[in-house]
Amino acid sequence: MSDVFASPKDVSRGLEGQSYLSNESIASVVYLAAKLGKPVLVEGPAGTGKTELAKAVASMAGARLIRLQCYEGLDESKALYEWNYKKQLLRIQAQNIAEAEGAEVTWKDIEDDIFSEEFLLERPLLQAIRSEDQVVLLIDEVDRVEIETEALLLEILSEYQVSIPELGTVTASQVPMVFLTSNNMRELSEALKRRCLFLYVDYPELEREKEIIKAKVEGVTDELADQVGRIVRTLRELDLKKHPSVSETLDWARALVLTGIATIDPETAKATLNLLLKYKSDIEKASKELTLSA
Ligand SMILES: Nc1ncnc2c1ncn2[C@@H]1O[C@H](COP(=O)(O)OP(=O)(O)OP(=O)(O)O)[C@@H](O)[C@H]1O
Ligand SMILES: [Mg+2]
Numbered sequence: 022m023s024d025v026f027a028s029p030k031d032v033s034r035g036l037e038g039q040s041y042l043s044n045e046s047i048a049s050v051v052y053l054a055a056k057l058g059k060p061v062l063v064e065g066p067a068g069t070g071k072t073e074l075a076k077a078v079a080s081m082a083g084a085r086l087i088r089l090q091c092y093e094g095l096d097e098s099k100a101l102y103e104w105n106y107k108k109q110l111l112r113i114q115a116q117n118i119a120e121a122e123g124a125e126v127t128w129k130d131i132e133d134d135i136f137s138e139e140f141l142l143e144r145p146l147l148q149a150i151r152s153e154d155q156v157v158l159l160i161d162e163v164d165r166v167e168i169e170t171e172a173l174l175l176e177i178l179s180e181y182q183v184s185i186p187e188l189g190t191v192t193a194s195q196v197p198m199v200f201l202t203s204n205n206m207r208e209l210s211e212a213l214k215r216r217c218l219f220l221y222v223d224y225p226e227l228e229r230e231k232e233i234i235k236a237k238v239e240g241v242t243d244e245l246a247d248q249v250g251r252i253v254r255t256l257r258e259l260d261l262k263k264h265p266s267v268s269e270t271l272d273w274a275r276a277l278v279l280t281g282i283a284t285i286d287p288e289t290a291k292a293t294l295n296l297l298l299k300y301k302s303d304i305e306k307a308s309k310e311l312t313l314s315a
Contacts, residue, residue, distance in 0.1 A: 026055035040236040041077035050220040060199035065222035068266025075200035079157035088159045089145035109135040136187035164203040265297040
């Protein structure tokens with residue numbers, strides 16, 4: 022890809038241009054992935070910018086983002102390709118009619134016809150492999166698929182080619198950049214991990230979270246961003262069921278700006294905790310902490 026990947030610094034700058042604030046490890050893994058043509062496995066807590074990273078990389082590279090959203094039960098027909106059965110049936114019926122009217126149609130004719138490009142439904146993996154233009158392939162939440170589907174993904178990531186029995190083998194004309202994300206719902210196979218560069222994206226450091234707030238929340242002051250960042254940081258140190266993620270930090274900051282709050286006092290913080298925390302017990306714990314630290 023172009024020289025936006027010339028060095029980790031360039032990567033960092035490029036991402037910043039897309040309002041994605043990276044750190045050293047993010048920038049260097051993305052740089053290496055571009056240089057080595059290896060997929061990146063991004064792991065970390067919910068809402069820390071794993072999905073957004075792939076989107077930002079695609080935009081900075083001027084590449085098309087192709088996303089395969091994983092879920093339990095995802096199979097080859099939804100990940101790779103399937104035949105358009107309904108259309109095939111209609112064509113067979115049409116050929117039956119033609120035959121009844123005297124046309125000579127052999128099964129071989131029919132087969133060649135209905136297993137041709139016209140009847141192929143491309144799914145994200147095949148789309149990425151066949152794409153002529155630059156693409157970034159995002160295999161999102163890969164830990165949700167069954168181990169058999171993971172094996173299929175692995176096979177594709179090692180060869181960047183797909184064999185379609187009726188059409189032949191399709192090989193990628195260029196190795197796409199690939200990002201796999203995982204929330205660690207289950208352990209991924211050693212083989213998949215070996216194939217990928219590993220990137221752990223944790224909650225951002227205070228300075229970076231402040232920058233994210235300023236980049237994403239219109240009208241926020243430096244002071245408010247700083248306060249939001251600090252309070253969220255304190256809450257992440259508590260023993261909670263679910264810590265606030267970057268998404269929640271942003272929701273909170275937006276709400277404060279919209280309601281015209283310039284500085285957060287403990288009362289405001291407590292009254293708006295429901296934007297940051299999603300469990301009653303967490304809200305109670307956090308309220309207590311805010312009262313004590315006031
Ligand atoms: N480093 C960052 N720079 C800019 N925005 C960020 C950053 N990290 C997170 N965000 C913002 O936080 C929100 C959540 O990010 P994202 O959806 O990528 O999280 P995720 O890690 O994929 O979460 P999940 O595990 O729930 O899918 C998005 O609105 C994104 O813009
Ligand atoms: Mg995500």
